[in-house]
Amino acid sequence: MSSELSPVASRPDGPAAPRTTPGSPSNTPGSLREAWVAIAGLSAVFLFEMLDNSILNVALPTIGRELHASTSALQLVTSSYAIVFGGLMLVLSALADRVGRRRIMLIGLVLLALASLATAVVTTPEELIAVRAVMGVAAAMTTPGSLALAFRLFEDDTLRVRATTVISTVGLVGLAIGPTVGGLVLAVAPWQVLLLINVPIAALAFIGIRRGVAVDDPEGLHRDPVDIAGGVLGTVTIMATLLAPTLFVEAGSGSGAGSGSGSSLEIGSWAPWLAVAAAVVAGALFVWRERTARHPLLDLRLVALPLVSSGLAFKAASGLATAGLGYLITLQLQLAWGWSPAQAALGMLPQVVVLLGGGVLIGPVVKRVGLENAAWMSATAVVAGLAVFATLGRFGYGWVLLALVLVAAGMRVVGVVAGTNVMRGLPATRTTIGAALVDTASEVATAVGIAVAGTILAALFTGSITAGGWSAAQGVEFANAVEIGGGVLTVLAGALVVVGMVRARRA
The missing domain is CATH 1.20.1250.20 (MFS general substrate transporter like domains)
Structure with a gap:
């Protein structure tokens, strides 16, 4: 691997010591106040x-x-x-x-x-x-x-x-x-x-x-020409991936989860599957292009760097779990339990409080366990919150509250440290595309989380989910859908956490 692709040196047991980043200004601030x-x-x-x-x-x-x-x-x-x-x-x-x-x-x-x-x-x-x-x-x-x-x-x-x-x-x-x-x-x-x-x-x-x-210091900029073909393929891949869940929602009618307005996911509709096919084909062509191009838009060796791949895995795991939890909890509070929108907002308030107040935890956690350990621990907390809701959320708001707090606390930390680890693992000339990778991983994982939860719910729930007066059988169907959908997302997000941990050990 060339020196340009070598990750920035870091200590596995904690935050790296201060160092000079290539291409960064020599008179960097010594405090936030500056x-x-x-x-x-x-x-x-x-x-x-x-x-x-x-x-x-x-x-x-x-x-x-x-x-x-x-x-x-x-x-x-x-x-x-x-x-x-x-x-x-x-x-x-x-x-x-x-x-x-x-x-x-x-x-x-x-x-x-x-x-x-x-x-x-x-x-x-x-x-x-x-x-x-x-x-x-x-x-x-x-x-x-x-x-x-x-x-x-x-x-x-x-x-x-x-x-x-x-x-x-x-x-x-x-x-x-x-x-x-x-x-x-x-x-x-x-x-x-x-x-x-x-x-x-x-x-x-x-x-x-x-x-x-x-x-920007010219020495800190990347000099290769822009890969136009790779850019087109990458854009089509991501856009099709993000568009597919919306098309699945719009394709159905009459029953299922859908958008919460009575529409469902109709598996036989061609438009959503066309978007999925476009995403798969364009994604495969994008990988081929980036592996063979002389000056690729995204050098895939960068994604394979330990800190980069681990940070992206943790960020994707968090996005997957958070999206699924938010989607399912909203439906449970208002439709299964009959809470009003105002009551549901109050029910979600603890998550907001933890998100806003949890910033004070980040510094002490990182100082105590290090950036790499903080990343996998916080991602695990998010996945654990989803698991709690999927298995125990039907038994009362106390379990929902625990799930919300776990997810919010984990998300607050992983949102900072995972991105920081990705940036630490990249050469100085690629920091902006590294930040884009972090955001893209989160966006795509969010779309996938909603699509998985919505598809499972639509497949298991009979009738219109937004219609009042559910029968006992429909209540059981919804509870089973939440358990299965949450369980599937927990397994997927947990697998991403394991991938992130394995990659982080190689950093």
Whole structure:
């Protein structure tokens, strides 16, 4: 293996000692306070991603009424952003590693502000879908770069973890308050204001990154030409993977889990399976292309590096378990137990509290057990939470509460340390695409988790899941579906944790 592909040296028993990262500025900050302008800007980037995801859902009924949008159109309003965002991350991150991470992020922030401003003149669902797709492009240009630039701000792993913790905490605050803020805004203002909020956030991020982050050192950039064919194949693979669950939901009618509106998964429909086939074929061609290209978009030897592959496995395990748990718990609280939306929100509140307050745990945990051990322990906690819900959740809210706390605590830690480990394992010229790999692993795992849970639920539950007055037999069917679906996801996520642990031992 060439020296360019050699992972950064690290201690297996704890955080690595401070070291110089190739291509990083020589006058790196010695504390978070010295880098507060940059951290504020990077935090604003992550705030946009989390706030946007949570705040728009509140406005969907209003958007549907005012724009006369169909159910499918409303689903495209949200999925167009996610599909474009997930599909373009690898390509745009590879470009950022070549032309400059800071430059691509600043361009993306300008694009985000312009797209958000365009919301003010939207009059049709198609126009809003187009705006959301452009915002997805902007998110793909900015979100992976926030982790890459945060990592490169410092030479000390402890400061890197602390900076990433601050940035992720700001984002989680946005995720937590988004629905409440959205509801309050809709009470006094039109729905367009919810997306116009992105404009000042983008401006704050632009100023912070422009002033606080140094221009990329040319020696820290990747010089190989962009692999266009690999970029197209990779984009098609990810987009088809993210699109398939949506198509499965839209394909059915009359019974099953579906989207919670009475639609089910109809296995005989051709569209979802066409998306699956496209993902498989394009994925196989992408791997072949990257293994044979002289200058691949993603050198697969990078993914095989121990710290990189272990971090991605832990992140995917967490995404798989979290998505399945969130999907199944929401249905159980409101449909099986008959809780109102407000009661269900209160029932999920402990998870929000742990996510927001759990940041104080990350530093002590990493200091005590090390980054590698913290990664597998936190990923295991997430999987354990899903296992608790799948096997015991039907017996009362106390078990649901335990599952929520385990998942939230594990997710809070693994979200920081797994990404940090991936970045530590990469050469300095590939940090942005490494961050994109982390986000892509999480996005794809989330889509797979929802698809697996929804498919099993639709296959085992007879009748419309959203219809009131379930029979005793339907209640048993739902409980069995939760147990089987949660069990399958637990096994899959647990296998990923084992893979991550084996790879981490080789680091």
